[in-house]
Amino acid sequence: MSWIRSSRVVVLAVLLALALGVAGTAMAIDFNEDNVPEEAEVGTTETVTVSYDVDQNSPSTVEAESDLDDAVVSITASGPGAEESDSGETAEVEVDPDQHSEVEIEANGDIPEITEFDYENPDTEHVMALSVREDGASVGTWEIHRYTEDSQEARQALDDAREAVEGSSSDGAQSNFDRAVTLYNSGEFESAIETAQDAQDEAESEGQMLQLLLTGGAVLGVVALIGGGVYYWRSRQQDTYKLQ
Amino acid sequence: MKLAMIGFGQAGGKIVDKFLEYDERTGSGIVRSAIAVNSARADLLGLERIPEEHRVLIGQARVKGHGVGADNELGAEIAEEDIDEVQGAVDNIPVHEIDAFLIVAGLGGGTGSGGSPVLAKHLKRIYTEPVYGLGVLPGGDEGGIYTLNAARSFQTFVREVDNLLVFDNDAWRKTGESVEGGYDKINDEIVRRFGVLFGAGEVSAGDNVAESVVDSSEIINTLSGGGVSTVGYDAESVQPQNSGGLLSRFKGGNNTEVDSASTTSRITSLVRKAALGRLTLPCEIDGVERALLVVSGPPQHLNRKGIERGRKWLEEQTGSMEVRGGDYPLNEPNVAAAVLLSGVHNVPRIKELQQVAIEAQENIDTIQSESEENLETLVEDEEDELDPLF
Ligand SMILES: Nc1nc2c(ncn2[C@@H]2O[C@H](COP(=O)(O)OP(=O)(O)O)[C@@H](O)[C@H]2O)c(=O)[nH]1
Ligand SMILES: [Mg+2]
Numbered sequence: 280m281s282w283i284r285s286s287r288v289v290v291l292a293v294l295l296a297l298a299l300g301v302a303g304t305a306m307a308i309d310f311n312e313d314n315v316p317e318e319a320e321v322g323t324t325e326t327v328t329v330s331y332d333v334d335q336n337s338p339s340t341v342e343a344e345s346d347l348d349d350a351v352v353s354i355t356a357s358g359p360g361a362e363e364s365d366s367g368e369t370a371e372v373e374v375d376p377d378q379h380s381e382v383e384i385e386a387n388g389d390i391p392e393i394t395e396f397d398y399e400n401p402d403t404e405h406v407m408a409l410s411v412r413e414d415g416a417s418v419g420t421w422e423i424h425r426y427t428e429d430s431q432e433a434r435q436a437l438d439d440a441r442e443a444v445e446g447s448s449s450d451g452a453q454s455n456f457d458r459a460v461t462l463y464n465s466g467e468f469e470s471a472i473e474t475a476q477d478a479q480d481e482a483e484s485e486g487q488m489l490q491l492l493l494t495g496g497a498v499l500g501v502v503a504l505i506g507g508g509v510y511y512w513r514s515r516q517q518d519t520y521k522l523q
Numbered sequence: 524m525k526l527a528m529i530g531f532g533q534a535g536g537k538i539v540d541k542f543l544e545y546d547e548r549t550g551s552g553i554v555r556s557a558i559a560v561n562s563a564r565a566d567l568l569g570l571e572r573i574p575e576e577h578r579v580l581i582g583q584a585r586v587k588g589h590g591v592g593a594d595n596e597l598g599a600e601i602a603e604e605d606i607d608e609v610q611g612a613v614d615n616i617p618v619h620e621i622d623a624f625l626i627v628a629g630l631g632g633g634t635g636s637g638g639s640p641v642l643a644k645h646l647k648r649i650y651t652e653p654v655y656g657l658g659v660l661p662g663g664d665e666g667g668i669y670t671l672n673a674a675r676s677f678q679t680f681v682r683e684v685d686n687l688l689v690f691d692n693d694a695w696r697k698t699g700e701s702v703e704g705g706y707d708k709i710n711d712e713i714v715r716r717f718g719v720l721f722g723a724g725e726v727s728a729g730d731n732v733a734e735s736v737v738d739s740s741e742i743i744n745t746l747s748g749g750g751v752s753t754v755g756y757d758a759e760s761v762q763p764q765n766s767g768g769l770l771s772r773f774k775g776g777n778n779t780e781v782d783s784a785s786t787t788s789r790i791t792s793l794v795r796k797a798a799l800g801r802l803t804l805p806c807e808i809d810g811v812e813r814a815l816l817v818v819s820g821p822p823q824h825l826n827r828k829g830i831e832r833g834r835k836w837l838e839e840q841t842g843s844m845e846v847r848g849g850d851y852p853l854n855e856p857n858v859a860a861a862v863l864l865s866g867v868h869n870v871p872r873i874k875e876l877q878q879v880a881i882e883a884q885e886n887i888d889t890i891q892s893e894s895e896e897n898l899e900t901l902v903e904d905e906e907d908e909l910d911p912l913f
Contacts, residue, residue, distance in 0.1 A: 450708075458757075458800040470795050521549040521719060522819055522857035523758040 347388025532635020598637025631661030667883030790829025812866025
């Protein structure tokens with residue numbers, strides 16, 4: 280019963296979202312992304328530039344803001360005979376379709392420190408570089424994925440490990456990988472890299488073993504038997520260990 | 524640290540059996556005595572190492588050795604009724620030789636879930652030794668009744684023991700694998716973690732005794748103050764060292780010295796991985812009341828600086844000023860860090876467990892109240908023309 284009720288709620292929410300979406304797109308602006316970096320290192324200075332051709336029928340107020348550090352935002356509306364512009368921490372310009380044919384919006388500032396790392400949801404690491412409103416309604420937002428040297432290296436190590444782990448069925452590799460993700464998310468990049476490499480090594484060594492067994496025939500069967508014997512012997516040896 | 528372990532119910536019995544195996548294999552000497560208590564005869568028969576005379580069947584009069592079928596209220600009742608039989612087995616324990624009791628049980632079932640809080644209460648009344656619990660939470664896929672059992676037992680068990688160490692099956696379930704199939708491996712993980720921790724206080728004369736070896740009282744002090752505890756763990760292999768063999772003595776030199784910077788950084792990295800990786804009960808470590816760090820491995824691979832740094836780091840992460848640390852020297856080519864976090868508060872999993880339990884309880888109540896009506900409509904004819912026999 281409660282399932283039905285909750286699914287009704289979901290349907291309602293979807294309808295509502297659709298309705299809002301339609302209202303939002305009714306006045307959508309077709310932006311040209313003149314310069315929008317996808318990602319940037321923390322502390323570097325970046326510029327985001329977008330523009331659009333004015334095709335509205337009536338005058339509108341365009342505002343822009345940015346979460347970059349020490350951001351300067353500027354809006355320039357220009358036409359054959361007129362130019363209107365504003366800049367500062369935020370900017371606001373009256374765009375008049377009778378006078379202006381193009382609007383350019385720019386944000387310049389430093390990439391702020393990352394407060395939360397999330398390997399699986401890189402969005403969390405984004406910074407909002409530029410957000411534009413027209414008559415109070417949001418019409419566009421541009422985000423930049425940010426990283427530090429260490430976080431980037433760790434993310435790369437995790438990406439590599441993930442590929443290896445996904446292709447293997449090793450539980451140990453998977454649990455090491457999960458741990459590497461936890462470490463990454465808590466900002467422990469050095470340990471994350473180490474653990475990701477452990478995961479990758481484990482996954483790959485398993486992969487190689489598999490390859491060996493698959494391609495081999497009777498000869499390899501013997502090799503495997505010996506290998507198995509050695510493994511058994513070693514595991515017997517290890518049996519008295521407490522730590523792993 | 525020497526423990527008297529009592530496995531209550533099936534999971535509890537199996538885990539204590541595993542502890543005995545670990546003890547035997549590694550010579551840890553943690554389990555001074557082991558007892559299994561169950562209402563299911565078959566479960567007791569399935570044990571391998573717990574001596575037969577230490578296996579106690581309870582509730583025979585009521586359930587005839589067939590178990591309580593995940594009814595933990597019944598589990599608690601028969602434990603209370605037959606507590607003397609359990610005490611009979613406990614009487615064989617040389618209590619003056621143990622540092623504490625450890626009652627082990629799966630909290631989602633019936634016998635262990637209901638009986639272990641009853642036993643804890645009883646032991647605490649009789650003995651001065653601390654009584655700890657090791658409670659296993661059910662996997663999330665086990666269903667509402669197990670969750671309800673676990674939530675109720677958890678609440679009671681925490682109240683009755685001096686500290687409840689928790690292991691969450693759900694966090695250790697491998698994706699795509701049912702917990703059932705994986706119990707053996709999971710039990711190995713449980714035993715290794717708690718084994719290293721309790722083993723730390725049990726360095727025998729033959730082992731290399733270092734300056735800062737953890738002893739039982741540090742474990743007890745970390746656990747005292749009560750509440751709920753979780754354990755983090757990580758290990759790494761190192762090059763086996765030839766410590767003091769004839770050849771190395773001949774060569775002289777200090778080839779058994781290990782580069783101290785890398786030793787330190789290995790230890791600190793292990794400590795982080797242990798605390799931030801998968802805990803036996805996943806939780807936020809910020810706000811933990813007390814912690815104990817045990818770094819274990821060959822003496823050449825242990826150093827004070829590493830342990831001290833790891834300990835400091837734990838202080839920062841937990842915000843607690845009561846973080847103890849020490850080493851547990853062992854001659855094997857592995858280095859490990861075990862972190863006991865005692866008095867954890869921020870545990871989303873417990874809140875989730877309680878939520879699901881409340882829903883299950885409500886669901887059960889509704890079905891029960893509807894069931895009487897439904898039966899009535901089924902049995903009674905519509906016009907009430909039929910009469911019962913008598
Ligand atoms: N870790 C672990 N958990 C178990 C094992 N067997 C059962 N469980 C868990 O323990 C819960 C209680 O089951 P069980 O011990 O059989 O109940 P009891 O015999 O009535 O006390 C189950 O819901 C499982 O979550 C085991 O061998 N290892
Ligand atoms: Mg059972």
